[in-house]
Amino acid sequence: MYSIPRRLFVFAFLLSLTLTASAVIPSVEKILPDDTLLMVTTPDYTKLRQAYSSSPQMQLWDDPAMKPFKDNFLSKLNDDLIRPLEKDLGVHFSDYTNLPQGQITVAITQNGWPSTKGSQPGFLFLLDTKDKSGQLTKNLADIRKKWIEAGKTLRTEKIRNIDFTVLPISDKDIPKTLRKLSGSSNDSDFDDSTNSAAAKNEIYLGQYESLLIVGNTANPVEKVLVHLTGGEMPSLGDLAAYNANKLALFRDSPLYGWANAKTFLDLVMHKEVKQDPDTPDPFAMLNPAKILNAFGVSAIKTLAFSMQVAPEGSTLRFFASMPESSRQGIFTAFPAAKDASPPPFVPADVVKFQRWRLDGQKAWAALQKVAADISPQATETLHFVIDTANALAKEKDPDFDLNKNFFGNLGDDMISYEKAPRGNTLADIASAPSLLLLGTPNSDQVVSSLKYLLALRSPQAATPKERDFLGRKIYSVPLPGVPLPGADFSGEAPSDRSLSYAGSGGYVAISTDPSMVEEFLRSADSQQKALRETPGLTDAIVKAGGSNTGVLGYENAAETTRAAFEALRNGGTNSLAPGAMFGLSGIPGSNSFKNWFDFSLLPPFDKISKYFGIKVYTVSANMDGLSYKMFTPTPPALMK
Numbered sequence: 001m002y003s004i005p006r007r008l009f010v011f012a013f014l015l016s017l018t019l020t021a022s023a024v025i026p027s028v029e030k031i032l033p034d035d036t037l038l039m040v041t042t043p044d045y046t047k048l049r050q051a052y053s054s055s056p057q058m059q060l061w062d063d064p065a066m067k068p069f070k071d072n073f074l075s076k077l078n079d080d081l082i083r084p085l086e087k088d089l090g091v092h093f094s095d096y097t098n099l100p101q102g103q104i105t106v107a108i109t110q111n112g113w114p115s116t117k118g119s120q121p122g123f124l125f126l127l128d129t130k131d132k133s134g135q136l137t138k139n140l141a142d143i144r145k146k147w148i149e150a151g152k153t154l155r156t157e158k159i160r161n162i163d164f165t166v167l168p169i170s171d172k173d174i175p176k177t178l179r180k181l182s183g184s185s186n187d188s189d190f191d192d193s194t195n196s197a198a199a200k201n202e203i204y205l206g207q208y209e210s211l212l213i214v215g216n217t218a219n220p221v222e223k224v225l226v227h228l229t230g231g232e233m234p235s236l237g238d239l240a241a242y243n244a245n246k247l248a249l250f251r252d253s254p255l256y257g258w259a260n261a262k263t264f265l266d267l268v269m270h271k272e273v274k275q276d277p278d279t280p281d282p283f284a285m286l287n288p289a290k291i292l293n294a295f296g297v298s299a300i301k302t303l304a305f306s307m308q309v310a311p312e313g314s315t316l317r318f319f320a321s322m323p324e325s326s327r328q329g330i331f332t333a334f335p336a337a338k339d340a341s342p343p344p345f346v347p348a349d350v351v352k353f354q355r356w357r358l359d360g361q362k363a364w365a366a367l368q369k370v371a372a373d374i375s376p377q378a379t380e381t382l383h384f385v386i387d388t389a390n391a392l393a394k395e396k397d398p399d400f401d402l403n404k405n406f407f408g409n410l411g412d413d414m415i416s417y418e419k420a421p422r423g424n425t426l427a428d429i430a431s432a433p434s435l436l437l438l439g440t441p442n443s444d445q446v447v448s449s450l451k452y453l454l455a456l457r458s459p460q461a462a463t464p465k466e467r468d469f470l471g472r473k474i475y476s477v478p479l480p481g482v483p484l485p486g487a488d489f490s491g492e493a494p495s496d497r498s499l500s501y502a503g504s505g506g507y508v509a510i511s512t513d514p515s516m517v518e519e520f521l522r523s524a525d526s527q528q529k530a531l532r533e534t535p536g537l538t539d540a541i542v543k544a545g546g547s548n549t550g551v552l553g554y555e556n557a558a559e560t561t562r563a564a565f566e567a568l569r570n571g572g573t574n575s576l577a578p579g580a581m582f583g584l585s586g587i588p589g590s591n592s593f594k595n596w597f598d599f600s601l602l603p604p605f606d607k608i609s610k611y612f613g614i615k616v617y618t619v620s621a622n623m624d625g626l627s628y629k630m631f632t633p634t635p636p637a638l639m640k
Helices: 003-020 045-053 056-061 064-089 130-149 176-181 218-228 240-250 261-269 288-295 329-333 360-374 376-394 426-430 443-455 514-521 537-543 557-574 590-594
Strands: 036-042 104-109 122-128 155-159 162-169 201-208 211-215 255-259 302-310 313-321 350-356 414-419 434-439 465-469 472-478 498-504 507-511 551-556 614-621 625-633
Touching (some): 045 056, 056 064, 064 176, 130 201, 155 201, 162 218, 211 218, 240 255, 261 302, 288 329, 426 557, 434 514, 472 514, 498 514, 507 514, 537 625
Antiparallel strands (some): 036 104, 122 211, 162 201, 255 302, 302 313, 313 625, 350 414, 414 434, 465 472
């Protein structure tokens, strides 16, 4: 007798759960418009956060040995940025940090730009809060309240029956804390009140169910809402070019991005340049459209990247969609699918290695065509260089021809590798021993041609010093101020710096470190361990795409990091120019960032070396485009 009421109760309970639960927000390609130029997204922020928390980088940050450096950094960050910024804005960031729960997307749409007068690219920020939608509603109300209390104006605008708060933004709205970090605390630097006609930017803030929607103009926001509310309008997912990249790269990826390169390049290529046909343009060589077209960049259709995380390591992929039939410029000489694995003579103690199976003669022909397509002046400059070198050579060898003796003897193999720096100073790091190898069927002719090429830079190179070594000749020429493999990039070049080169075994070896050339010449008789025997390298190469890709690179991150780490630790905060560690040198306010990092608090590298391992990457081409794939194995000490 109680079965029917009980069933009704269960039905009512389930119905209440259905009514109170947030609807699932569609995937990014279903809600972004089809005029999207660029987007970067994480489909599930919770999964991305979990993947990052178990990464070697995060484990390093949480290591007890890093605690002094970490605590000092967080303290300075809170004192100089977080707390002052919270005071400026009247908010607590802790009220916002738990909002990201689902997908997060940043996108730029064309939005009629530039063909429509007064249009600008549309910016979109979409954040799914899932079960935190109530908190999102409260936070948006707090923003409106604080904005009004600060005496600022706002308006409410309905888009598809959803209320959006529109905030006018100008330079004077930049918080004082950010002004200080930018290098200026003077309000007049940000006051645009003197220019009443100055354009004001606007920020649209709104909420659809659990989704936060932020945009800079109404049109792209409305297109998103059309898709969310079941309207009919083309979306990003309707583009065949996007779907091709999605199927190949984005599956199960916690972070990926996509760009409509063709549309953007078309805007650059088709931009009209008005000029007098009777007056030659002195800057014709700098025409962006001509340069992009000549190099072959204009053939790129889309660009995409994705990241994959697994217990055995992480994989980063980039793909440029460029059909084989449309390739031109430098891409016509792209390395063929040949074995690019480390040869037996490459020693195991190298910290960086790269091999390109590039056809030298085809590359030279492609480069000449690029120069001709850019400008006749570029071709004339190239011919002048070759003619000058030939003139120098024919004083001693009347039959010399640079095109035949040098370029005609280039093979299809180019190898470079580097060893660990000999010290822990920045100068040592910049001048680490390295070697460049050029594959050739006739190393003697290439070696004899080099001195005439180098003489274009330094006349002394035409008469290099010679010395015998293991039955081969090593040539050395002074090269002041020339950045080549092994060169010192740290400042002033030593006056006795020289370039050494020699030919042997189908290669010409070139280096600013004579010992590297000597090591190569004796490698045939050496019993030293080879790089290809490094534990885990073979498996890493397979996961990075295989050795038969045409381009393969390797880095021993443990060793390349060691010297830089010790240089920072021993030099303290004075070991680098302000902000240089993060590419901030010369940027206003970079001194503020410098104060956050006390490198003297870093531990000895050996205490945290277990968080660093090797990296392997490949570059390959197929009929659809060009692919870069890097695999970073989980360091052995961190494998569970």
